[in-house]
Amino acid sequence: MDLGTIAKHSTLHAKPSGLILQYGTAGFRAEAEHLDHVMFRMGLLAVLRSKQTKSTLGVMVTASHNPEEDNGVKLVDPLGEMLAPSWEEHATCLANAEEQEILRVLANILEKEAVDLQQEAFVVIGRDTRPSSEKLSQSVIDGVTVLGGQVHDYGLLTTPQLHYMVYCRNTGGQYGKATTEGYYQKLSKAFLELTKQASCSGDGYRSLKVDCANGIGALKLREMKHYFSQGLSVQLFNDGTRGKLNHLCGADFVKGHQKPPHGMEMKANERCCSLDGDADRIVYYYHDADGHFHLIDGDKIATLISSFLKELLVEIGESLDIGVVQTAYANGSSTRYLEEVMKVPVYCTKTGVKHLHHKAQEFDIGVYFEANGHGTALFSTAVEMKIKQLAEELEDKKRKAAKMLGNIIDLFNQAAGDAVSDMLVIEAILALKGLTVQQWDALYTDLPNRQLKVKVADRKVISTTDAERRAVTPPGLQEAIDDLVKKYKLSRAFVRPSGTEDVVRVYAEADSQESADRLAYEVSLAVF
Ligand code: NG1
Ligand code: ZN
Numbered sequence: 001m002d003l004g005t006i007a008k009h010s011t012l013h014a015k016p017s018g019l020i021l022q023y024g025t026a027g028f029r030a031e032a033e034h035l036d037h038v039m040f041r042m043g044l045l046a047v048l049r050s051k052q053t054k055s056t057l058g059v060m061v062t063a064s065h066n067p068e069e070d071n072g073v074k075l076v077d078p079l080g081e082m083l084a085p086s087w088e089e090h091a092t093c094l095a096n097a098e099e100q101e102i103l104r105v106l107a108n109i110l111e112k113e114a115v116d117l118q119q120e121a122f123v124v125i126g127r128d129t130r131p132s133s134e135k136l137s138q139s140v141i142d143g144v145t146v147l148g149g150q151v152h153d154y155g156l157l158t159t160p161q162l163h164y165m166v167y168c169r170n171t172g173g174q175y176g177k178a179t180t181e182g183y184y185q186k187l188s189k190a191f192l193e194l195t196k197q198a199s200c201s202g203d204g205y206r207s208l209k210v211d212c213a214n215g216i217g218a219l220k221l222r223e224m225k226h227y228f229s230q231g232l233s234v235q236l237f238n239d240g241t242r243g244k245l246n247h248l249c250g251a252d253f254v255k256g257h258q259k260p261p262h263g264m265e266m267k268a269n270e271r272c273c274s275l276d277g278d279a280d281r282i283v284y285y286y287h288d289a290d291g292h293f294h295l296i297d298g299d300k301i302a303t304l305i306s307s308f309l310k311e312l313l314v315e316i317g318e319s320l321d322i323g324v325v326q327t328a329y330a331n332g333s334s335t336r337y338l339e340e341v342m343k344v345p346v347y348c349t350k351t352g353v354k355h356l357h358h359k360a361q362e363f364d365i366g367v368y369f370e371a372n373g374h375g376t377a378l379f380s381t382a383v384e385m386k387i388k389q390l391a392e393e394l395e396d397k398k399r400k401a402a403k404m405l406g407n408i409i410d411l412f413n414q415a416a417g418d419a420v421s422d423m424l425v426i427e428a429i430l431a432l433k434g435l436t437v438q439q440w441d442a443l444y445t446d447l448p449n450r451q452l453k454v455k456v457a458d459r460k461v462i463s464t465t466d467a468e469r470r471a472v473t474p475p476g477l478q479e480a481i482d483d484l485v486k487k488y489k490l491s492r493a494f495v496r497p498s499g500t501e502d503v504v505r506v507y508a509e510a511d512s513q514e515s516a517d518r519l520a521y522e523v524s525l526a527v528f
Contacts, residue, residue, distance in 0.1 A: 001117055001147065003103055006044070009146045010102050013040035013139055017098075023083075023091040025352040025499025027074025029063050032132035035071050039136045041094045042073050043123070043143020044106065049087055050121035050149060052113050053078050057121075058166035059144075060159050061137045062128035062278040065213075065252035066500065068245040071132050073140065080167030080415025082354035087113075121149035124165055124178075126157030128216045128278045129240060154180075158216050158279035160418030167415035175414075180223070188227035190410035191424040195231035197404065198431035207233045208427060209272040211261045213250025214243045217279035217419060224420065232427050237264045251276040251283045251419070255372050256451060258295055260285065271430075271437040275419040281373040282419035284426070286437050294441050298369035299326065299334035301426060303443055305377060306344055306367045308429045309408070315401035316390060320383060325359045325368035327351050328469045328494055329451075332509055337444040348467045352499060353417055374417040377425075379409050404432070447490060449509035450520035454527050459497035459504050462527070468496045480526040488515045493523045 015037040021028050028038050042059060050057040058076030066072070075083040075091065083091065090109045097105045110117070123144045127133040137153065144151045154165060161183055168178035176186040212218035218239035225234050238249040238261060246252065249261035251274040260266055261274055266287050273284045284296035306324050313320055324338050324346045338344045349355035353374055360366025364383045369375030379387075387409065391402040411428065413421040430440065463473045471478040477495070485491045493508040504527050508520035 006106070006146055007103060009142060010037075010040065011099060013037045013142070015097075015099065020096050021092070023088040023095070026064060027060075027072050027083075028091075028095060029066055029070060029072035029500045031069055032063075032071035032130065032136065035073070035132075035136060036139050038095045039073055039139035040143040041097075041102075042075060042091065043140040043145075043149075044147050045087070045091055045094055045109070045143075046075055046123045046140070047121040047144055047147040047149035048106075048109055048113070048115050049075065049077070049083070050123055051117065051119040052115045054119060056166055056169040057123050058162050059123060059125045059137075059140050060127070060157075060162045060278075061125070061133045061140065062159055062216075063130065064128075064159070064278045064280065064500070065246055065250060065276045068130055068247070071130055071136055072500075073136070076163055076166045078166065078170045080163040080170075081357060082352075121147070122152070122169075123149050124152045124154060124162070124169065126154045126159070126162035126165070128159075129156060129214075129219065130245060156216060156219060158220050158418070158420065160280050160413050160416045160421065161220065163416035164413055164418075180220075184224045184227045187411055187413075187421055187424060188224070190407045191228050191428055192231050193407045194404060194411065194428040195431050197400070198428075199434070206231070207235065208423070209235050209237060209264060209266070209270060210423070211238045211249050211254070211264050211272065211274040212236055212240065212279075213253075213261075213275055213277050214238045214240045214245045214247070215250070215275070215277040215279065217275035220279065221420065228424065231431075232424070237261075246277045250274055251281040251373050254285060254295065255283050255297055259293055260287070269436075269438060273423060275423075276373075279419045280417050281370075282422050282426075283373040284437065284440075286441075288438070294438075295446075296437070296441055297331070297446075298371045298373040298375055299330050299446075300440065300443065301373065301422065302326070302367050302369035302375060303334060303338060303342070304429055304440055305425065306338070307342055307443075308433065309365055309367070309377070309405070310342065310344065312401045312405045312408075316387075316394070316398050316405065318386075318390070320364040322365045322367070323347060323360065323363040325349060325356045325366060327356065327370055328467055328496075329371040329507055331371060331446045331449060332490070332492060333444045333447050341444075348469070350468050351496065357416075369417075373419070373422075376414065376417045376422065377408075377412050378414055379412075384409050447509045448511070448513040448516040449507065450513075450516045452506040452520045452524050453498070453501070453503040454506060454524045455502070456504055456527060459502065462495060462497050462504055464494075464496050469494050471495055477526060481523055484519060484522045484526065488519050491515065491519055493519055495523060495527055
């Protein structure tokens with residue numbers, strides 16, 4: 001490690017003085033112009049983590065659903081997972097170190113994590129379509145190379161594609177080929193195998209309108225759609241040729257505002273979906289004949305998927321342990337339906353997919369979704385092997401069901417929530433079950449709900465417990481919320497500081513939209 005060279009390069013990526021950032025729910029997020037030093041330093045950190053784990057590490061440059069002017073960066077651990085918590089602390093320390101402290105902070109991490117500097121390092125990088133992303137990813141590369149790490153720059157990728165690449169590279173190619181072509185082929189093959197078996201794949205099931213949030217999803221779906229066109233034709237909207245990223249469109253806008261994106265032509269009862277800016281979230285929706293908008297969010301996606309998986313297991317005759325993982329944002333009706341009607345155990349974790357992913361790994365089959373449409377299903381290695389073996393051994397209907405389950409396992413991105421993979425899973429299930437979007441929507445009725453963002457001087461004064469469902473500080477806040485909630489029927493409300501934006505988020509649900517809106521508003525006043 002040539003300390004002089006590191007110090008010299010570091011000054012080329014100077015930190016704006018006084019700027020303090022935190023490695024939050026999904027890495028660092030801030031205005032792009034403030035992030036150059038963070039990118040360089042995350043390049044350095046990725047090398048150390050790669051050396052320590054003796055594996056390929058990933059770095060993704062994106063700010064997902066945030067405005068186009070923002071950017072962000074997160075590190076992807078060897079199995080495609082989010083960075084380990086102790087390293088998040090190192091990331092925060094390194095990002096906030098003043099210039100003269102950089103070498104000391106690096107030395108500290110080396111010592112604490114027992115990193116062997118002789119070990120080789122390999123880092124793969126992906127970025128979204130933001131105008132700032134290309135230059136920022138160059139700064140990451142600078143950080144990696146100055147510490148002697150090797151780099152493969154994938155260029156433009158969706159976030160889940162980068163997770164997939166990291167996973168493939170660290171599992172000896174068993175999971176798939178670590179190229180975009182390999183990704184397209186793996187998913188499309190599984191999808192076409194599934195849809196071939198659908199007896200009722202009439203025209204209604206074979207086309208889908210996709211709002212791409214003017215982001216990377218448009219580019220990647222344009223490349224990929226030919227691979228699966230025999231099973232599904234997608235019509236892309238907000239494809240980045242005209243509009244601004246995430247502006248009045250995309251999954252976050254649709255979920256947050258509970259209305260359709262701009263720039264999408266919707267006809268009555270037509271199935272539509274929206275991706276977010278880096279294509280790791282998806283929500284579905286439609287207009288009914290009376291012009292009412294119906295949102296089908298991550299909770300209903302989890303319900304469709306887990307009920308289908310359960311049915312397949314019954315058909316195969318295997319009893320495996322299925323669990324569904326949600327967060328406090330899950331609609332109360334979805335939790336009730338899963339537990340009481342479907343008899344599936346439901347668990348609640350803190351916001352942020354790393355928490356859900358971790359919990360879902362405890363089951364033979366763990367389905368996890370945030371209400372905003374970020375999620376996937378995980379299958380233990382033992383289950384995957386068993387199902388593939390049963391697909392060879394069993395006969396007739398059982399064999400068919402085992403094959404289907406094997407294809408579903410291949411179709412899910414098991415490294416991370418993936419809008420494209422989820423979209424193909426959903427489309428396959430709807431086709432196989434012969435369900436219309438209205439029938440899917442009718443599984444249960446969402447409780448009316450409202451989410452608000454509140455700007456406060458310091459959002460960190462709010463701390464929470466019980467998977468973020470109760471506020472611990474400031475004193476008196478939880479009692480005030482409890483008193484407000486009591487005024488409404490079927491009501492629930494909570495507040496938490498966002499990990500990706502400088503706001504406090506307020507969530508409320510109640511028996512009517514008016515009550516949910518009023519409760520959310522009243523709680524937001526209590527936050528000040
Ligand atoms: P924050 O900003 O911490 O609420 C948001 C989403 C998360 C997750 C992350 C990462 C909500 C309420 N929160 O986190 O679910 O998706 O962004 O993108 O939707
Ligand atoms: Zn995203």
